[in-house]
Amino acid sequence: MADSSARRIEYEPHKRNGSKKHQRVILDPHKVPYSGLEKTLLFLGSIITLGMMFFLVSSSISATSAQHELTRTQQSVAKEQSRINDLKLDIGSLTSTHRLNKIAREKGLTLINKNIRTIR
DSSP states (O other): OHHHHSOOOOSOTTOOTTOOOOOOOOOOTTOOOOOHHHHHHHHHHHHHHHHHHHHHHHHHHHHHHHHHHHHHHHHHHHHHHHHHHHHHHHHHHHTOHHHHHHHHHHTTOOOOGGGOOOOO
């Protein structure tokens, strides 16, 4: 009759049959576990940082190569301008009145300055 309406009270709750022992969790305040959101944000932040590093390095390399190409082009332009100036000096020396008079005297001719046309 004691089993029918009376509660079963266990005086020793740690000695249950078939129960598992619970481990005590020791929390270290310096080691807090990361949540799923924190892990995801950390992963995405790392990926974005690596992408930005790659972009920065590649853009720096392309800027350097473009600057080298610009320097080569400027040197080429300066060389061609120097060559053009040399050719203009040659044209000036070849068409000078003194030279033309000298050639005319060597050939036995006379040069009349008003009959000379300068074409530019």
